[in-house]
Amino acid sequence: MKRREFVIVLGGLFALSRAAMAGPEDAIAIEKIALSKEEWKKRLSPEAYSVLREEGTERAGSSPLNAEKRKGHYACAGCDLPLFMSDKKYESGTGWPSFWAPIEGRLGTKTDYKIIYPRTEYHCTRCGGHQGHVFDDGPKPTNKRYCNNGVALKFVPA
Known part of the structure; x- marks a missing residue:
């Protein structure tokens, strides 16, 4: 291996190790x-596939993450991309895990007209998986309610 190739490989490994060592909120x-x-269907449960890949919605009150x-x-x-910190979660009374702010840069949005009325749908920036909808009726300081499907999330304890 030439020195230049070695330096490129070493730099790539360093970048990967920094990302692996990063905390959930780190840039x-x-x-x-x-x-x-087919690969998504192998990786996900049928319920998670419906929500993440087909923009489905789980039944309100069905997620164990509501009580987390x-x-x-x-x-x-x-x-597995971290999307929300636990200190941003709150009880919205809707039956879905709700958050007042995501980790910066982790969510993308688009307008959803599935129920005729326009809503803002949000998804994971890494895999494009549908997470839920964001509304302007949340608590301060953002006044946002990120209403998430529990089956679209994994909780990782500190």
């Missing part, structure tokens, strides 16, 4: 994940 380079429909109170973070169930 990291987010590489997109693109899998086939420990410190930690909530990651995308499709790709």
Whole structure:
């Protein structure tokens, strides 16, 4: 291996190790994940596939994450990217895990017209997995309610 190739490989390994050592809120380079429909079906439960890949919605009150109170973070169930910190979670009374702010740079949005009325849908920036909808009726300081499907998240204790 030539010196230049070695330096490039070493630099790549250093970048990967920094991302692996990063905390859930640290700024990291987010590489997109693109899998086939068949690969997603192998990776996810049927319920998670319906929500993450087909923009479905789980039944209100069905997620065990509604009662989760420990410190930690909530990651995308499709790709493990941390999306929300536990200190941003609150009880909205809607039956879905709700947060007043995501980790910066981890969510993308688009307008959803599925119920005729326009809503803002949000998804994981790494894998594009549908998470839920954001509304302007949340608590201060953001006044936002990120209403998330529990099956689209994994809780990771601190």
